[in-house]
Amino acid sequence: MSDAQARPLIRLRDISRTYGAGEAQVRALDHVDLDIEEGEFVAIMGPSGSGKSTAMNVIGCLDVPTSGEYFFSGVEVDDLNNDQRALLRRHYLGFVFQGYNLLHRTSALHNVELPLIYKGLDRVERRDMAMQALKRMGLEHRAHHDPSELSGGQQQRVAIARALAGSPKVVLADEPTGNLDTKLSAEIMEILQDLNESEGLTIVMVTHEADMAAYAKRLLWMVDGRIERDSLTREAA
Amino acid sequence: MLWETIRLAIEAIQRNFLRSALTILGIVIGVGSVIAMVTIGQGSTQQVTADVQKLGSNMLMIMPGQDAMEGGPSGTVDKMFTIRTNNLLEAQLPILDASAPLGVSRARAVFGNENHRTDIVGTDNRYFRVAQWEIDYGRIFDIGELNAGKPVCVIGETVREELFGNVIPIGETIRIKALSCEIIGTLKSKGASTFGSDQDDFVIMPIRTFHRRVAGNTDVSLLIASVRDGVSTERAQEEITLVMRDIRRISRGEEDDFTVLDMKQIATMLSGITGILTGLLSAVAAVSLLVGGIGIMNIMLVSVTERTREIGIRLAIGAQTRQVLMQFLVEAIILSLFGGLIGVVFGLGIGWLGAYVLSIPFQPDVVTVLIACAFSGAVGVIFGFFPARRAARMNPIDALRHE
Numbered sequence: 236m237s238d239a240q241a242r243p244l245i246r247l248r249d250i251s252r253t254y255g256a257g258e259a260q261v262r263a264l265d266h267v268d269l270d271i272e273e274g275e276f277v278a279i280m281g282p283s284g285s286g287k288s289t290a291m292n293v294i295g296c297l298d299v300p301t302s303g304e305y306f307f308s309g310v311e312v313d314d315l316n317n318d319q320r321a322l323l324r325r326h327y328l329g330f331v332f333q334g335y336n337l338l339h340r341t342s343a344l345h346n347v348e349l350p351l352i353y354k355g356l357d358r359v360e361r362r363d364m365a366m367q368a369l370k371r372m373g374l375e376h377r378a379h380h381d382p383s384e385l386s387g388g389q390q391q392r393v394a395i396a397r398a399l400a401g402s403p404k405v406v407l408a409d410e411p412t413g414n415l416d417t418k419l420s421a422e423i424m425e426i427l428q429d430l431n432e433s434e435g436l437t438i439v440m441v442t443h444e445a446d447m448a449a450y451a452k453r454l455l456w457m458v459d460g461r462i463e464r465d466s467l468t469r470e471a472a
Numbered sequence: 473m474l475w476e477t478i479r480l481a482i483e484a485i486q487r488n489f490l491r492s493a494l495t496i497l498g499i500v501i502g503v504g505s506v507i508a509m510v511t512i513g514q515g516s517t518q519q520v521t522a523d524v525q526k527l528g529s530n531m532l533m534i535m536p537g538q539d540a541m542e543g544g545p546s547g548t549v550d551k552m553f554t555i556r557t558n559n560l561l562e563a564q565l566p567i568l569d570a571s572a573p574l575g576v577s578r579a580r581a582v583f584g585n586e587n588h589r590t591d592i593v594g595t596d597n598r599y600f601r602v603a604q605w606e607i608d609y610g611r612i613f614d615i616g617e618l619n620a621g622k623p624v625c626v627i628g629e630t631v632r633e634e635l636f637g638n639v640i641p642i643g644e645t646i647r648i649k650a651l652s653c654e655i656i657g658t659l660k661s662k663g664a665s666t667f668g669s670d671q672d673d674f675v676i677m678p679i680r681t682f683h684r685r686v687a688g689n690t691d692v693s694l695l696i697a698s699v700r701d702g703v704s705t706e707r708a709q710e711e712i713t714l715v716m717r718d719i720r721r722i723s724r725g726e727e728d729d730f731t732v733l734d735m736k737q738i739a740t741m742l743s744g745i746t747g748i749l750t751g752l753l754s755a756v757a758a759v760s761l762l763v764g765g766i767g768i769m770n771i772m773l774v775s776v777t778e779r780t781r782e783i784g785i786r787l788a789i790g791a792q793t794r795q796v797l798m799q800f801l802v803e804a805i806i807l808s809l810f811g812g813l814i815g816v817v818f819g820l821g822i823g824w825l826g827a828y829v830l831s832i833p834f835q836p837d838v839v840t841v842l843i844a845c846a847f848s849g850a851v852g853v854i855f856g857f858f859p860a861r862r863a864a865r866m867n868p869i870d871a872l873r874h875e
Contacts, residue, residue: 297788297869317865318792324868325790336785336872339778340487350789352476397789 242309244404244437245271245294250303251460252289263289264300265460273404276431276438278448278468281457287441288409290457294439295328295407296320308404325353329398333410335390337382343369343393344378350401368396372426388419395426406430408440412447424450477795481803492807494771495856499811499848500818502764506844507819507836508826509757513750515823515832520742522833530569531602532708533733534561534695534716551729552691555679557719561695564715567708571697572599575682581631581675582647588634591674592648594682602698610642610657613678621680623653628672629661646675651685653677705734754840761844765851772855777874780863784871787864796864797857804856808849815848816841 252264263286271277271294279287292298293305296312305312307323315323329350330336337346347368351361369375372392382390391411398406408427412420428450430436442448449468456464485492536552558573565571575594580587597612599605610626617624625646632641641655653675662671683690699708709732716730779800786796820836827834863871 292869295788297872298867318794321787321790321792324788328790330788332872336781336788338487338782338785341483345483349786352480353786353790353792353795401790 242306243270244273244308245269245439246304246306247290247293248304248306250293250300250305252286252293252298253301262460264293266303267460267462269455269462271437271439273437274431274435275453276428276451277440277453277455278451279439279441279455279457280443280445280448281463283443285457286460287455287457289460291407291409291439291441294405295330296324297330325350325401327404329401329403329406331391331394331398331406331408331411333413335382335387335394335414337390337393337397339383340381342379342381343374343385343396346382346393347397347400350397354401365396365400368400369393371399372396386419387415388422391415391419391423392426395423399430403436405437405439408438410441410443412442412444417446420444420447477798477802478806480799481806484799484803485806488775491771491775495768495807495852496811496814498764498767498771499808499852500764500815501767502761502848502851503812503815503844504818504822505760505764506754506757507816507841508822509753510750510840511820511823511834511836512826512830512832513746513753514835514837515827516830517743517746517750518835519832520746521739530699530701530703530705531735532697532699532705532712533735534697534712535731535733536693536729538728538731551720552693553695553730554690554692557716558692558695560719561697561712561715564718565708565711567699567703567711569698569700570598570602571695572596572602573679573692574599574694574696575679575687575691576693577682577687579648579686581627581635583635583641583644586635588631590628590631592682592686593674593676594679594686595676596679599676599696602696605662606660608658608660609640610655612657617656618678618680621678621684623651623677623681623685624656625653625675625677626657626659627655627676628659628674630670630673631675632658648675649686651681653681705736709734761847764848768848768851769855772859776859776863779860780866780871780874783860783863784866784868784874787868787871793864797861800860800864801853801857804853805849807856808852811852812845812848816845819844 247267247269250264250267250269251262254261254263265286267290269290279290281287289298293300296307300313307327312320312323338349344362344365347365348361351364354361356364366375366378369378372395374389374392374396377385377389382393385393391414395411406427411427412423415423424447427438427440431438431452438451440447440451448454451468454464454466454468455462534553553573555573558571562568562571572595577592578589579592580589593599596618600607600612607626608629612626613624616622627641627646635641635646636644640658642657643654645652645654647653659672664670677686679692697708697712699705712732713728716732717728720729722729783796787793819841823836824834863874866874
């Protein structure tokens with residue numbers, strides 16, 4: 236094992252992900268190598284079907300690569316079984332989806348509490364933490380509302396609160412502003428940017444809007460399952 | 473963690489109230505109908521058995537001809553009995569407590585403006601004893617009336633009510649065909665028989681009167697005998713057959729030209745019929761159990777997409793496969809238990825009400841209750857749990873994107 240200081244938080248080596256078989260086979264990721272250090276804010280851009288979402292799902296252990304090696308914090312993820320992957324997600328990863336993916340007919344507070352239940356925290360403690368997370372998103376007054384009673388921006392902030400509630404190392408955001416207008420998008424991006432800068436949270440975000448990618452420090456441009464360009468954004472420069 | 477799982481399951485039930493309520497309804501209908509049907513079926517079987525016992529479990533009927541139960545004793549080809557047949561039989565068989573000859577005919581009984589078509593039975597006082605009839609008002613026949621064939625009669629409760637309403641008609645005269653007949657007694661009601669026929673709908677007169685004035689012949693179409701206490705009806709049946717063959721001069725090798733029926737056999741036969749009925753009801757109930765099950769299946773399958781996405785979300789935020797499975801299993805068990813419990817209460821309630829309305833005994837069957845509950849529970853768990861298991865084994869991203 237190499238020195239802990241030297242190893243990146245996320246390391247993809249020769250990762251491929253294919254769907255289907257034979258003639259209809261689609262190569263969503265094509266021998267991708269990628270290192271992401273702790274504290275980075277990475278935006279992944281690219282045309283539709285370029286594999287940017289697949290890359291994020293592999294990083295988030297929501298999907299399993301067909302071949303290649305993936306190390307998270309030095310641990311080889313490919314060796315883990317489903318339950319161990321679940322534990323990795325539980326303790327180190329937080330997700331923000333384009334479609335929010337909140338539980339219906341369930342209060343904002345309870346949605347945020349959910350990851351803490353699986354972390355095994357007792358009721359009072361997790362209530363507290365969930366409330367704190369909502370407060371940070373400026374939503375404490377909406378804690379007892381169902382997602383259907385919240386605006387899109389509010390729902391996405393609940394989703395961010397849920398992703399943050401478990402104090403993850405990495406937040407993975409898949410088109411987090413895809414369903415929001417410009418003003419709300421900027422609001423969400425500023426929240427993410429602030430989390431990255433003030434708390435050193437590592438963020439990997441998929442987007443197809445250059446405006447949103449500009450909030451990140453590093454930009455990956457993907458085409459046909461490969462990383463074509465890897466550069467710092469103007470923000471970082 | 474178990475308590476946490478139960479809490480998660482309860483929250484899921486509350487969140488999907490309509491779905492949960494429909495599932496419970498399916499189970500309630502399935503379990504409830506089976507229990508109600510079987511309870512009522514078994515109650516009526518027991519009632520039939522009790523009724524036949526009341527009819528006289530030590531009673532035998534002897535009819536002319538073979539296969540009397542199928543063809544009926546009234547066929548003209550059969551050689552009828554006479555009063556002498558009865559008296560010989562009774563005299564030769566000390567195991568018989570009593571034996572009564574019966575002649576039966578249908579006729580209209582008329583009183584004033586009222587008339588009522590009924591069975592006219594010619595017999596003697598032994599009949600009251602054998603068939604266990606009790607006098608309500610008046611008296612039975614006296615020797616003089618019997619020997620002389622006087623125009624007197626004892627009437628059943630239905631005839632009394634049809635012709636006289638609330639009046640006790642002792643001393644009144646009714647007309648049957650050309651015969652004017654004085655009422656000397658009324659019988660206590662026995663009510664409807666197990667077959668549903670009215671046992672109280674008949675007029676009894678001395679058999680000589682019946683022969684001369686109503687039937688116009690001396691035929692006896694039925695003998696009714698009761699055996700002494702401690703004598704089995706099976707043995708009586710055998711002895712009666714032997715004596716009757718002698719009386720009727722049937723040579724060896726020839727078939728009997730009469731039938732001896734044991735009321736116990738009739739009881740067995742009737743229990744058989746109600747057994748079939750219970751089976752039929754149970755089959756209907758089983759169908760409703762199945763329909764309830766299909767209802768549950770539908771609801772569960774319709775909600776698979778939503779549930780699959782929910783499972784995707786839970787997996788994404790760090791739930792392990794078995795934690796998700798436990799939650800869904802517990803949810804299915806809670807719904808099934810709850811539905812089963814309501815179903816049992818509901819089914820027993822309907823069964824009790826049915827028993828009350830039909831005035832039959834309330835006979836709940838533990839095995840049926842258990843089977844019904846087990847079946848519904850299994851349906852609930854299978855269709856609640858297996859789609860969830862499939863979803864929980866997917867890659868989280870596939871579950872999240874499920875459409």
